[in-house]
Amino acid sequence: MESLRFQKLSCSRVRKLSLLLLLCFCSEIWCRGPEDLEQNPAIQRFRTYLRIPTVQPDVDYEEAVEFLLGQAKQIGLSTRRIEFVSKKPILLMTWKGSSEEKLQSVMLNSHMDVVPVEKDKWKYPPFEAHMDENGDIFARGSQDMKVVGMMYLEAIRILKGKGWAPVRDVHVVWVPDEEIGGDDGWGKFYTSREFDELNVGIVLDEGDDSLFNNSYFVNYGEKATWWLVIQAIGVTGHGSIYFDNSASENMFKSIASINAFRDSQKALVRSGEKSPEEVVVVNSVFLKSGSPTPDGFTMNVQPSVVEAGFDLRIPPSKEMADFMNKRIAEEWAPKGRNMSFYFTFKTETKEGAVPTTTPDDSNPWWYLLRMAASKLNATLIPRLQTGGTDSSFVRIRGVDAFGISAIQNVPPLYHDHNEFMNGYEFLRGINMTVEIVDQYGSFSGSLHRVM
Template sequence: MELNRRSLLLLLLLSLLALILLVSSAAAAAAAADVHDDDDSIVARFQRYLRINTAQPSPDYAQSTDFLLSEAKSLALEGRAVEFVPGKPVVLLRWPGSDPSLPSVLLNSHTDVQPAEDGKWSHPPFAARADAEGRIYARGSQDMKCVGMQYLEAIRRLKRSGFAPLRDVYLSFVPDEEIGGHDGAAKLAESDEFRAMNVGIVLDEGLASPMEYYRAFYGERCPWWLVIKATGAPGHGAKLYDNTAMENLLKSIESVRRFRASQFNLVKAGLKAEGEVISVNMVFLKAGTPSPTGFVMNLQPSEAEAGFDVRVPPTADPKALMTRIAEEWAPISRNMTFEFKQKVSPHDALGNPILTATDSSNPWWALLEEAVKKANGKLGSPEIFPASTDARYFRDLGLPAIGFSPMANTPVLLHDHNEFLSKTEYLRGIEIYESIIKAYASHAGPPGDGGSKDEL
């Protein structure tokens, strides 16, 4: 009987040891697998986000919101969706810091993307397929679902490493950037929720770089969407006379063309960067008298319009441009008028250019440079963003905002056919953000103010 008891006890001990070894082996295998296939799982999550069709004018915000809140839950981040405008959710995530009294770090991205002409892509724009070279083709791969997911993946790595932030880190996923951001970032920036976040620095989107270095932006050109209209008496298509609507509009178009060429020549000559000149591009021409088969061919129209997408850098003189528009492009003397569909001032209420400092007065810029360098990346000279982003709504509040999308060795393809980002650059960008977020979230700031807006 005693022998049977000992045998049974020995059997139980052996079984327990085998179970422990099995559990340990499974845990080790799981950890090894987690390390081994981490890149694949990261890329797969990016592809899932890209496959959600959030193209304007009918973005699927419901699906993207569910996806982002699910990702937040998997990372144990606080998450909620706020609708300042019905049907247009702003997803807000929070990684609490140990000292919430310090101004927080805001990582902003937008969920909507530009529409895509399916037939003009080599891969379906919402399939997020990767080719043999590892290029992921999808609308939003550069603009800017990559950045939103890189924020999340960088935080995932930091959490796994045991890093704990000093400052609160917020992530905002906003709608409507591609149509102006008025119901997204603009509403967020003016909200009580935003004031409660106590933001001290904002990171937003930048541009890809065809070179080996990353690009960073400290300001942006502001949109002046200009419509010029000419009027005149209608006339027979065979009659020659002065001051027809079409003739006057063509004179204006030629004047605009000459100005555009003068600005573009500065860029071509290397004297100025693209973001430092005033860009003007005609986007529509509206004239003629419609007929059932097209247009009446023997009638000169009494009205003609042209639309221009004008972008004005903070370093330009808005008053001088307004004078040029009124006196050269749309003079009353030629029966011309003009209006702006959108006109954003590149200067603040005091007339100062709206720019984020890139010198010693702004510690966030130095932290960015050092963090990129620490991650073995290279940062180019600071630039003015050639178009407009949601960062302007935060700069308008006096906050420092930096545009940065870590995509080196990559052609700029935002809003283009066959937009893509390589797996290599996507994964490399996560490492860059890991370094930046760690530096920003650890920054204590000068004694006494902890990095307040006054310091910046």
């Protein structure tokens, strides 16, 4: 009996000791301070990239390109610089596959540019990459999308360190001007001979942060981006006189109609009748009129021209495109009110629809992406992108594209003040990216049937 009692006590102590060791282990992983992140080479490289101010509208890309070329050299990737427009480089890094067959390649896309900042609205300087006591790294581009590009490179660095090599070519491409529509980046690249020669089968691009553990949002398509400018023309005259159909009067009639439509779309979402992906989003972005003076505007002259700009995001169907084109022409900018309109940017095919990528296991690229997530016990949540990305150009070419930012538990702050990325979540995202590159790069089977 004494012996049995001793064994029970020993087992109890062992369990307690095991629990204590487990708690210590978890504490080491999850309760570390930022000083541990400070010494992490991947974090150091990420913060260095964030400190390069590639800010629109007048971007100097050279410092970013030099940094990225240095990273490619360290990792052992071949590089090529392509420049369709002067001072707007596309940097292509390639890891050659081992297969002698002409397998379609994998492309990992990242844009180098970031949107402007209002420095006085930030807790820390937006290009200092300050890291606080929680490991949050504050910088413009920390979510959109320098983080994703650096995850690509760190994943490849890890795979090369393990001695792994792809069977199909893996390309990492860094492009300019995504934040202003991409005309001089992907807008030139996707129809080029250089792109054709790469034989691309799948492009991964930026997506949305997931607020949940063990899940990743995957964008399989996106709304059409229409940047609409409406112009009203009328007579000019003294500010004390009523004129019928003045430019300002006609413009405000249109704005009233646009706002009524906007309210109806918002109501559909708030009532639960439709999801945000199913409605048209329209937001005013500028209103321009009047005669400027050194200290304001001329107050007794009615403007003869008024312009207003709107950012529209249209669900990707021909029917919706036709509906919105008719509404703009007949209600928002009718010729009968001396109004006209044009688009500074508009994504659609000749048929009017915007193509999407199939997000189920009938698509081998989706299946492989799902297998990568399953290695980390994570699930994929397919969704339609509400914003616009370079993926729109890719899909128009008939190439599959998914938008996935391997980020969890970080609130989405794209284009917002105090944009930040948590360092620990960045490191976890690298692990997910490793699995994706592994699955895509090592697959040599049929693209018509995986299972």
